[in-house]
Amino acid sequence: MDIIFEKVEHVYNANSPFARRALYDVDIMIESGSYVAVIGHTGSGKSTLLQHLNGLLQPTSGTVTVGNQTITNKKRQRDLKPLRKKVGIVFQFPEHQLFEETVEKDICFGPMNFGVPEEEAKKKARELMKLVGLPEDVLAKSPFDLSGGQMRRVAIAGVLAMEPDVIVLDEPTAGLDPRGRKEIMEMFYRLHQEKQLTTVLVTHSMEDAAAYADYMIVMHKGTVWKTGTPQQIFQDSDALAEIGLNVPETVRLKKELEKKLGITVPSPCLTIEETVDAIQKLFSKVNAHDE
Amino acid sequence: MMNSMIIGKYVPGDSVIHRMDPRAKLLVIFIYVFIVFLANNSATYAILSVFTFSLVVLSRIPLSFVLKGLKPVIWIVAITFLLHVFMTKEGDVLYQIGSFSIYEGGVKQGVFISLRFLLLIMITTLLTLTTTPIEVTDGVESLLGPLKKVHVPVHELALMMSISLRFIPTLMEETEKIIKAQTARGVDFTGGPFSERIKAIVSLLVPLFISSFKRAEELATAMEARGYRGGEGRTKFRQLVWKWTDTAFLAAVLVLAVVLFALRS
Amino acid sequence: MEDTILSVEKLSFRYPNQSDYAVQNVTFQVKRGEWLAIVGHNGSGKSTIAKLLIGLLRPESGVIKLFHTVLDERTVWEIRRRVGMVFQNPDNQFVGTTVEDDVAFALENNGIPRDEMIKRVHEALRQVQMEEFLHHEPHHLSGGQKQRVAIAGILALRPDLIILDEATSMLDPKGRQEVLDTVRNLNKKQRITVLSITHDLEEVAKADRVIVMNKGEMMAEGTPKQIFALGTKLERIGLDLPFAVKIRDRLKQRGIPLSSSYVTIEELVEELWTLYLKR
Numbered sequence: 022m023d024i025i026f027e028k029v030e031h032v033y034n035a036n037s038p039f040a041r042r043a044l045y046d047v048d049i050m051i052e053s054g055s056y057v058a059v060i061g062h063t064g065s066g067k068s069t070l071l072q073h074l075n076g077l078l079q080p081t082s083g084t085v086t087v088g089n090q091t092i093t094n095k096k097r098q099r100d101l102k103p104l105r106k107k108v109g110i111v112f113q114f115p116e117h118q119l120f121e122e123t124v125e126k127d128i129c130f131g132p133m134n135f136g137v138p139e140e141e142a143k144k145k146a147r148e149l150m151k152l153v154g155l156p157e158d159v160l161a162k163s164p165f166d167l168s169g170g171q172m173r174r175v176a177i178a179g180v181l182a183m184e185p186d187v188i189v190l191d192e193p194t195a196g197l198d199p200r201g202r203k204e205i206m207e208m209f210y211r212l213h214q215e216k217q218l219t220t221v222l223v224t225h226s227m228e229d230a231a232a233y234a235d236y237m238i239v240m241h242k243g244t245v246w247k248t249g250t251p252q253q254i255f256q257d258s259d260a261l262a263e264i265g266l267n268v269p270e271t272v273r274l275k276k277e278l279e280k281k282l283g284i285t286v287p288s289p290c291l292t293i294e295e296t297v298d299a300i301q302k303l304f305s306k307v308n309a310h311d312e
Numbered sequence: 313m314m315n316s317m318i319i320g321k322y323v324p325g326d327s328v329i330h331r332m333d334p335r336a337k338l339l340v341i342f343i344y345v346f347i348v349f350l351a352n353n354s355a356t357y358a359i360l361s362v363f364t365f366s367l368v369v370l371s372r373i374p375l376s377f378v379l380k381g382l383k384p385v386i387w388i389v390a391i392t393f394l395l396h397v398f399m400t401k402e403g404d405v406l407y408q409i410g411s412f413s414i415y416e417g418g419v420k421q422g423v424f425i426s427l428r429f430l431l432l433i434m435i436t437t438l439l440t441l442t443t444t445p446i447e448v449t450d451g452v453e454s455l456l457g458p459l460k461k462v463h464v465p466v467h468e469l470a471l472m473m474s475i476s477l478r479f480i481p482t483l484m485e486e487t488e489k490i491i492k493a494q495t496a497r498g499v500d501f502t503g504g505p506f507s508e509r510i511k512a513i514v515s516l517l518v519p520l521f522i523s524s525f526k527r528a529e530e531l532a533t534a535m536e537a538r539g540y541r542g543g544e545g546r547t548k549f550r551q552l553v554w555k556w557t558d559t560a561f562l563a564a565v566l567v568l569a570v571v572l573f574a575l576r577s
Numbered sequence: 578m579e580d581t582i583l584s585v586e587k588l589s590f591r592y593p594n595q596s597d598y599a600v601q602n603v604t605f606q607v608k609r610g611e612w613l614a615i616v617g618h619n620g621s622g623k624s625t626i627a628k629l630l631i632g633l634l635r636p637e638s639g640v641i642k643l644f645h646t647v648l649d650e651r652t653v654w655e656i657r658r659r660v661g662m663v664f665q666n667p668d669n670q671f672v673g674t675t676v677e678d679d680v681a682f683a684l685e686n687n688g689i690p691r692d693e694m695i696k697r698v699h700e701a702l703r704q705v706q707m708e709e710f711l712h713h714e715p716h717h718l719s720g721g722q723k724q725r726v727a728i729a730g731i732l733a734l735r736p737d738l739i740i741l742d743e744a745t746s747m748l749d750p751k752g753r754q755e756v757l758d759t760v761r762n763l764n765k766k767q768r769i770t771v772l773s774i775t776h777d778l779e780e781v782a783k784a785d786r787v788i789v790m791n792k793g794e795m796m797a798e799g800t801p802k803q804i805f806a807l808g809t810k811l812e813r814i815g816l817d818l819p820f821a822v823k824i825r826d827r828l829k830q831r832g833i834p835l836s837s838s839y840v841t842i843e844e845l846v847e848e849l850w851t852l853y854l855k856r
Contacts, residue, residue, distance in 0.1 A: 063719065195747070196746055196747060198618045198619040198776050198815055198816075199618075199817035200618060200815035200816075270820040274820070274824065277843070278846055281850045282849075282850060297828060300849065303853070304833055304852070
């Protein structure tokens with residue numbers, strides 16, 4: 022299910038003195054099965070953009086096409102409901118949306134809203150426990166008796182339970198400790214790989230974007246500044262710095278090394294493993310040369 | 313949106329009315345509410361209207377803003393007017409439709425009562441348009457100060473009030489976020505059968521309550537950490553300054569009272 | 578002579594109805610002008626320590642001394658006047674309806690005369706570069722700006738110690754940087770003592786001293802370099818390592834002879850360069 026934005030503009034409070042253009046001239050394409058990272062400053066239009074993916078917001082002008090459904094400003098909100106099953110959003114601090122008495126009920130809430138029978142939803146909930154790394158006995162507990170990290174996982178399970186074709190993640194690890202962060206990111210990556218789940222990650226972490234995404238959208242002041250593979254995006258660190266963004270630390274290390282040693286490191290150095298390999302190669306080459 | 317509805321009521325400005333001490337404004341309105349009932353003939357109503365409209369002019373707020381404040385009550389006014397027109401049987405008959413007769417006294421009465429109503433709403437609207445909610449709170453706290461002696465927790469009530477004002481926009485934002493999150497999970501907040509609507513509201517209210525309780529708890533902790541332990545021994549940063557203009561306005565409304573009393577029939 | 582402004586001795590605490598200790602047998606000191614970081618995974622007891630330090634919770638056993646005064650019911654208010662705490666959620670500690678009202682809040686609580694208050698509010702806001710926001714309402718500020726206002730609210734009381742309880746964890750990178758720069762400035766220029774409870778590695782790397790908490794107990798104490806030398810031990814208890822350290826450890830595993838003493842990318846590049854030349 023491809024997602025295509027054509028000339029999308031969004032103005033909040035249109036036709037009022039408080040009107041504010043949050044998005045304009047957005048032309049992007051999110052290919053089915055890809056992992057796309059959206060980066061940009063707070064206020065760059067990222068979160069407005071992501072709300073267009075499942076019709077929570079409708080473009081003021083332009084069109085958003087998700088699979089075979091088109092969203093324009095003329096669509097009625099009611100007609101957009103089927104879309105929400107296909108595109109699940111994990112909002113920032115998703116644990117704030119929990120409300121049922123038990124974890125199980127909360128996870129089943131989404132799917133049942135879309136007409137999935139209770140039994141099936143419950144079965145799904147049990148399966149998801151394992152995926153999000155929680156013991157099954159948590160299902161019977163109240164979500165409000167859990168720790169913050171556990172609540173986050175329950176909330177994520179609640180979105181996954183709808184079995185969306187596309188999952189949109191808005192800073193899914195904000196406020197977690199490093200281990201929690203890593204576990205959650207790895208889990209989404211596994212899902213993406215195993216089920217070809219189209220994943221859109223909105224993040225401040227260049228490291229996560231570099232490590233997981235195969236395509237990036239850089240937002241700046243309400244419009245798309247640049248798109249490309251992480252390698253392309255992070256090649257020009259000076260340009261990124263101009264709009265106040267950094268390159269991942271792996272890329273920074275690579276650049277510093279190249280400068281200091283007067284060489285070129287061929288690897289893009291997008292993950293720690295790649296970087297370590299690249300540096301090791303550097304030294305083995307020297308060794309080979311010596312002999 | 314929702315924000316502009318509640319908070320946006322205050323129209324920033326630097327008119328005489330804006331600069332009035334909120335206590336003076338509250339007192340003027342308090343007295344006004346009583347003297348409105350003194351008016352009972354054309355002359356007194358005319359004077360009252362002139363007084364009220366002069367205040368609007370002095371506030372330099374466009375009349376249209378003030379009139380907007382009347383919108384929600386316009387039906388009540390209309391019904392009151394019609395009731396008086398049809399029910400009062402005084403003076404000459406002006407018009408007759410079948411068994412219904414409209415009397416001159418009825419029309420007069422209808423106009424007077426509606427006018428009284430409209431003037432009251434206008435002047436209170438003027439208060440909210442020219443005074444920030446926090447000024448109103450300060451004014452109320454100060455005016456009710458004497459009640460502390462009889463153990464009315466005036467300081468606490470005012471603090472509660474000001475914290476609520478502070479958190480209204482935060483909770484609005486939060487509400488919007490939760491609505492979005494639940495909509496993304498398939499909840500329909502725009503309509504649907506009754507049972508589903510109830511479910512939709514529960515899915516909004518429960519998270520909202522839980523987060524509000526958490527906020528309240530954290531806020532209490534933060535306040536305690538910052539040395540808050542009740543009103544005793546506290547000094548105040550925001551200060552109300554009573555100026556000669558405040559005395560003048562108060563005097564004006566008292567003069568108005570005397571004039572109305574003299575001219576009423 | 579270095580002056581100890583905070584000393585904690587054999588501190589233990591359990592939450593009601595819990596059998597496990599949230600904080601167990603913790604002992605440490607903080608010297609005037611120092612920046613001490615306390616790190617640990619979520620639930621390691623670090624935030625509980627913060628609450629104990631300003632008397633929001635009462636220890637089960639152990640002694641807390643601030644400015645050589647034992648913290649108890651009689652001294653708690655005086656101590657709170659000298660210790661400022663910045664909490665995690667920027668929204669839930671903003672009491673005033675405007676920036677200036679919020680900064681004045683603690684001054685009002687302590688009965689500071691109004692003239693003095695006005696002076697101090699301006700001064701404090703200047704120190705955090707928020708003076709132009711005097712009349713702004715909180716919902717028009719970013720998270721980082723709100724936290725700076727919170728810091729100003731503390732500075733207005735002229736504290737001896739600032740405690741940051743994960744004060745940057747809910748901020749975006751820009752907000753985090755703003756807050757850290759502000760605090761670092763206060764620490765360096767005005768020698769205000771800082772105790773920072775965090776898992777932000779940058780905060781840890783810039784601290785003078787670090788304490789690592791695990792399951793309510795102190796696991797290690799030392800300079801950032803000493804702490805980061807623990808390597809995988811830290812990762813095992815759910816903490817992160819600075820990027821340069823991660824790379825260093827992995828390269829060492831693959832037989833590249835690097836030393837263990839650096840934490841920044843610059844230092845790593847320097848050493849790789851030396852090594853590269855030697856070959």
